[in-house]
Amino acid sequence: MLFGTPFSPIGVPCRPAKIALFDAYPIGARLAVGMDSGFWVGNFGGLQDGVALLTNAQLFSNVGTPIDGLRPVVRIPIRNITFVSQ
Numbered sequence: 001m002l003f004g005t006p007f008s009p010i011g012v013p014c015r016p017a018k019i020a021l022f023d024a025y026p027i028g029a030r031l032a033v034g035m036d037s038g039f040w041v042g043n044f045g046g047l048q049d050g051v052a053l054l055t056n057a058q059l060f061s062n063v064g065t066p067i068d069g070l071r072p073v074v075r076i077p078i079r080n081i082t083f084v085s086q
Contacts, residue, residue, distance in 0.1 A: 022044070022047060022084060025044050025084075025086065026044070027044060027045065028043050028044065029086060030042070030043055030086065031043070031044050031084060031085065031086055032084070032085045032086075033052060033054060033084050034082045034085075035076065035080050035081060035082055036082060037061075037062070038059055038060055038061045038062055038067060039060055039062070039083075040057045040058070040059055040060075040074055040076060041057060041058055041060060042054030042055055042057025042058065042071075042074060043056055043057070045073065050079070051076060051077050051078060052075075053073060053076075054073070054074045054076065055072060055073055055074075056070055056071075057070065057071050057073075057074040058070050058071070059071075
């Protein structure tokens with residue numbers, strides 16, 4: 001549960017609207033989380049210290065080609081997220 005204004009790891013306030021993107025997804029849901037340079041596809045692991053956690057995640061370019069192999073845990077800063085979809 002979050003109280004007050006959420007902060008990123010470097011102490012800069014995050015907008016609550018971005019955190020709300022994750023409200024509808026249970027832990028373990030398969031998600032695509034977009035950033036400016038591409039998107040991660042993995043299982044939702046929760047929110048912690050201003051980052052979204054994905055497990056068993058893979059990075060893809062904006063055109064859909066894989067950039068890297070599977071990673072066990074990925075930490076994506078909430079301030080860098082442009083979209084979330086299931």
